[in-house]
Amino acid sequence: MPDTIKYLLDESRLPRTWYNIQADLPVPLPPVLHPGTKKPIGPDDLAPLFPMALIAQEVSLEREIEIPGPVREIYRQWRPSPLFRARRLEKALQTPARIYYKWEGVSPAGSHKPNTAVPQAFYNREAGIRRIATETGAGQWGSSLAFAGALFGIDVTVFMVRVSYNQKPYRRALMETWGARCIASPSNETDSGRAILAQRADHPGSLGIAISEAVEVAAKSDETKYALGSVLNHVLMHQTVIGVEAIEQFEMANDYPDIVVGCTGGGSNFAGIAFPFIGAQLRGGKKVKVIAVEPAACPSLTRGKYAYDFGDTSHLTPLVKMHTLGSTFTPPGFHAGGLRYHGMAPLVSHVQELGLIESKAYHQTTCFAAGLQFARTEGILPAPEANHAVRGAIDEAIRCREEGVSRSILFNLCGHGHFDMQAYMDYNAGLLTDQSYSPEELALALSGLPSVS
Amino acid sequence: MPDTIKYLLDESRLPRTWYNIQADLPVPLPPVLHPGTKKPIGPDDLAPLFPMALIAQEVSLEREIEIPGPVREIYRQWRPSPLFRARRLEKALQTPARIYYKWEGVSPAGSHKPNTAVPQAFYNREAGIRRIATETGAGQWGSSLAFAGALFGIDVTVFMVRVSYNQKPYRRALMETWGARCIASPSNETDSGRAILAQRADHPGSLGIAISEAVEVAAKSDETKYALGSVLNHVLMHQTVIGVEAIEQFEMANDYPDIVVGCTGGGSNFAGIAFPFIGAQLRGGKKVKVIAVEPAACPSLTRGKYAYDFGDTSHLTPLVKMHTLGSTFTPPGFHAGGLRYHGMAPLVSHVQELGLIESKAYHQTTCFAAGLQFARTEGILPAPEANHAVRGAIDEAIRCREEGVSRSILFNLCGHGHFDMQAYMDYNAGLLTDQSYSPEELALALSGLPSVS
Numbered sequence: 001m002p003d004t005i006k007y008l009l010d011e012s013r014l015p016r017t018w019y020n021i022q023a024d025l026p027v028p029l030p031p032v033l034h035p036g037t038k039k040p041i042g043p044d045d046l047a048p049l050f051p052m053a054l055i056a057q058e059v060s061l062e063r064e065i066e067i068p069g070p071v072r073e074i075y076r077q078w079r080p081s082p083l084f085r086a087r088r089l090e091k092a093l094q095t096p097a098r099i100y101y102k103w104e105g106v107s108p109a110g111s112h113k114p115n116t117a118v119p120q121a122f123y124n125r126e127a128g129i130r131r132i133a134t135e136t137g138a139g140q141w142g143s144s145l146a147f148a149g150a151l152f153g154i155d156v157t158v159f160m161v162r163v164s165y166n167q168k169p170y171r172r173a174l175m176e177t178w179g180a181r182c183i184a185s186p187s188n189e190t191d192s193g194r195a196i197l198a199q200r201a202d203h204p205g206s207l208g209i210a211i212s213e214a215v216e217v218a219a220k221s222d223e224t225k226y227a228l229g230s231v232l233n234h235v236l237m238h239q240t241v242i243g244v245e246a247i248e249q250f251e252m253a254n255d256y257p258d259i260v261v262g263c264t265g266g267g268s269n270f271a272g273i274a275f276p277f278i279g280a281q282l283r284g285g286k287k288v289k290v291i292a293v294e295p296a297a298c299p300s301l302t303r304g305k306y307a308y309d310f311g312d313t314s315h316l317t318p319l320v321k322m323h324t325l326g327s328t329f330t331p332p333g334f335h336a337g338g339l340r341y342h343g344m345a346p347l348v349s350h351v352q353e354l355g356l357i358e359s360k361a362y363h364q365t366t367c368f369a370a371g372l373q374f375a376r377t378e379g380i381l382p383a384p385e386a387n388h389a390v391r392g393a394i395d396e397a398i399r400c401r402e403e404g405v406s407r408s409i410l411f412n413l414c415g416h417g418h419f420d421m422q423a424y425m426d427y428n429a430g431l432l433t434d435q436s437y438s439p440e441e442l443a444l445a446l447s448g449l450p451s452v453s
Numbered sequence: 454m455p456d457t458i459k460y461l462l463d464e465s466r467l468p469r470t471w472y473n474i475q476a477d478l479p480v481p482l483p484p485v486l487h488p489g490t491k492k493p494i495g496p497d498d499l500a501p502l503f504p505m506a507l508i509a510q511e512v513s514l515e516r517e518i519e520i521p522g523p524v525r526e527i528y529r530q531w532r533p534s535p536l537f538r539a540r541r542l543e544k545a546l547q548t549p550a551r552i553y554y555k556w557e558g559v560s561p562a563g564s565h566k567p568n569t570a571v572p573q574a575f576y577n578r579e580a581g582i583r584r585i586a587t588e589t590g591a592g593q594w595g596s597s598l599a600f601a602g603a604l605f606g607i608d609v610t611v612f613m614v615r616v617s618y619n620q621k622p623y624r625r626a627l628m629e630t631w632g633a634r635c636i637a638s639p640s641n642e643t644d645s646g647r648a649i650l651a652q653r654a655d656h657p658g659s660l661g662i663a664i665s666e667a668v669e670v671a672a673k674s675d676e677t678k679y680a681l682g683s684v685l686n687h688v689l690m691h692q693t694v695i696g697v698e699a700i701e702q703f704e705m706a707n708d709y710p711d712i713v714v715g716c717t718g719g720g721s722n723f724a725g726i727a728f729p730f731i732g733a734q735l736r737g738g739k740k741v742k743v744i745a746v747e748p749a750a751c752p753s754l755t756r757g758k759y760a761y762d763f764g765d766t767s768h769l770t771p772l773v774k775m776h777t778l779g780s781t782f783t784p785p786g787f788h789a790g791g792l793r794y795h796g797m798a799p800l801v802s803h804v805q806e807l808g809l810i811e812s813k814a815y816h817q818t819t820c821f822a823a824g825l826q827f828a829r830t831e832g833i834l835p836a837p838e839a840n841h842a843v844r845g846a847i848d849e850a851i852r853c854r855e856e857g858v859s860r861s862i863l864f865n866l867c868g869h870g871h872f873d874m875q876a877y878m879d880y881n882a883g884l885l886t887d888q889s890y891s892p893e894e895l896a897l898a899l900s901g902l903p904s905v906s
Contacts, residue, residue, distance in 0.1 A: 010463075421622075425629075
C-alpha cells in the first residue's frame, strides 16, 4: 500500500448545499431567550447584530441550505479540501486502525474558519453592510474574517483576547495585512472593556469579554454588524461543508468511519466534520462513535453545567442553553487560544444531551506530544487546537492496537500551527506546562448563572 | 467569468520525469573546475559530498530523468500543485492581461524547496547515508530538508545565516519540531566559521559562509553528506516538476504563457518554472519572454560578473562559471533572506548568456507593496522572496494595460510568508526601507575572483 493516500474530489463535486442538523434532530433545540423577559426571542431581536439572511439560517429547519454562487466561487480556491489516509502515522503507531484526516489548513487563512467567514461577509455585503466587528481568540477567526472582508470590500474590526494579542503578534500582522483593524481586548474603546479594566487593569481577556466589546460596537452603530466565528447554529452549518465532502471522500475510499474526532472550543470545526455523519445516522445510516476533544483547562462539555447562560461576559447577548463554565469564567492562558471559551455551541451541547456524541478533555502537553508525532510522520504541523483532535485520534488508534481491532478513525485537522511556533518552541524546550483553572473560580462563575424557570 | 479559476491536475498526471535542460542547450554548460588544478573535475571529486546518484544527475545530458516511486509517493501529498488564474488581481489592476500563478506554498514546508529536499533525502538514504549537513538563508530550505529528513530517518544539521536565525526564530522552531539541529552561522563548530568570527565577532553571516560550514562538516566526516537547496544542476532539475505540471495545466486552460516570471536567489524556483518552457522553445515551440527578478540589494544577474567563482566564502567548493558578486560579498540584511546569495546557478547564468532570459532587479519596499496587493485580492500572503515575482508580474500586467494588449503572464508563487510576518509588520508600520550594498564592497569582492585562463 502506498505511503500517501489522498482523496481529492474534483471541484465539480464541491458541495452545493450546507447540511442543517436541526432538520434531523429527534428533539428540537431549546429556544434562545431574551435576557429580560426570559421569553423566546424573535428575528427582530437579532436584527441589530446580523443581516436577516443569517438570522433565517439560524432558525431554519430545512435540511439542505443552498451555498450561494459567489461563496462557492471563493470556496473553490481551496475546496474541496483533501482527505488523507495517515499511513505513516499508522506505521509509527503500529496500529491496525485506518486513520484518516480532513485537512482544513489549505485555506488562505490556514484553518476551517474561512468556511463561515466568507458566507458571513457575503450575506452582510448583500444587505449593504460595510463594517463588521468581531472578536478572536488565537486569531484564526479574526484573520479569516479579515481575509473575507478584503474580498468583499468590508471594513473589519477585531477585538483580540489580550493574552493572545501579546502571544501572537504575527496573527495580528496577518489581519492588518488583509486590511483589518485589530484591538487588544479588554480595550478602552467600549463600555464593556472599560468596566473590566477598571476592575483589573492587566486583565488577560477572554473570548466572553471580546464578544461583549464587539457586540457593543455593533449594537451602538447602524452601520456596523457583528459576526461570530463559532457557537451559533448558522456558523456550525457553514462548517458542514467539511463533513459533506468527507462523506463523498469516504465513498472514494470504499470505507466509512467507525469513529469521528474533532476538537471543541466553541464547537464549529467539530460540528463541521461530525454533524453530516450524525445526520446520516439519525436518518438510518451507520452508527458512528463521535468524540469531542476539549482542553482540560477549559472543559465546558465535560465539566460545565447544561444551562441557560449568556454568550458573553458583560451580558449583552441573549440567553442560550449550553454546556457552560459560567460567563465570567476566565480560563488560564494556555496555547490553544481558539478553545478558550466558557460555553459550548447549543447544537453541540444538545447532541451530547441526546447521547449522540461523547466528550473527553486533555491537558496541553500530551496534545503537543501528539502534534509533534504527527508532524514528524505526516509532515504537517498542526495548530495547538488541532493537536487535541490528533491526540484523541491517536489514543483511539492505540486502543485498536491493544484490542487487535482495525477501526476506521476520521479526525478533523482544522488548521496549521504556523502562527503558534512560540508554543512549539516552549514545548521543544521542555517549558510548556499543563494549566488548570481554580475550582473556586469555576464554582463562583457557575453560581452566577442566570435563573431561568 | 468566475472569480476563482483553478487548474488542478488529477494525481494520475503527477509528472513521472524531471526535465533536464542540459539535453536541449545549443551550447553546453561550461565545466566545473578543480580550484587547484583549474581542470574539469570528475565524479570522484564530488563523492565526499554527494551520493553518486545525484552526481550522475548533475552531469547527465538525458532530457528526461525518472522520478523514483518513493519520491512521487511523497510529492503526491501536495502535488500536482494548483495553477490559478488571478482574476481578482487582474480586476484590481484593470489589466487586459491574463495572469496565472503556480502555487508552491501548498507543500508542508510552505515553499517549492521540498521538491528537491525529498529526492535528495531519498538518494542519500538509498546510499546508506544517515546524516546530512546543509545551510539555509531564510529557512525555507533548511525546514524543507528537516521535513524530508524526518520522513526518511536522516539526521539533519542546518547552518542558518545568523541574521535570519535572529530574525526568524520560528523558522528555527519549525526545523527543530521536525527533528533537525539548527546552528547560527558563522558558528564556532567549524574552522570556516571560527575564521570568520575571528575577523568580526558579530558577523551577520551569508549563504556563502553557511555553505562553507556545511561543506566542511560533510568533507570531514565519512558518515555525513552535504545537500544544497539551489544553484546545482540536479537541484534545478528537481524543481522542473513545477513547470512540467504548468505546461499541462496551460493545456487545460487552453492558453500558453507569453511571459514567465520567477524570483531568483540561487535560481532554483525560477528554473523550476522556466526551464520546461525554455526547453519547449528550444525544441521549436513558441517563444516565451522569461524574466528573472532579483533583489536590487544582491543583484548577481543584473550587476554581477559572468566568471568562474567559488560557491562559498571559505573556498571549499569547486569553481563554477556563473554571474557572481564575488564569493566574499556580504549582502545587506534585507528580508528576502532566500535571495541573499552572491552567485547565480550556472544553468540560469548560462541561459542568460545565451539570450534565453532577461533579468530585472527591484528594491524590497516595492516588492512588499505588490505582495500586499496580492494578499488583499487573491487572499494568499506571499513570502518576501515571492513578492519579487509578484512585482515583476504586476509590472508586466500594467504594461499590458498601458499598451492595450492582452498577454498571458505566468509567475511562480514559490512560498507563503507565514514565517516572515515581522517583515510585513515593519512594512505595515512604514518601517521597511530599501537597502543597498556598498559599491566599494562589491568592487572589492569582484577583485578577488579567482583567475582562470
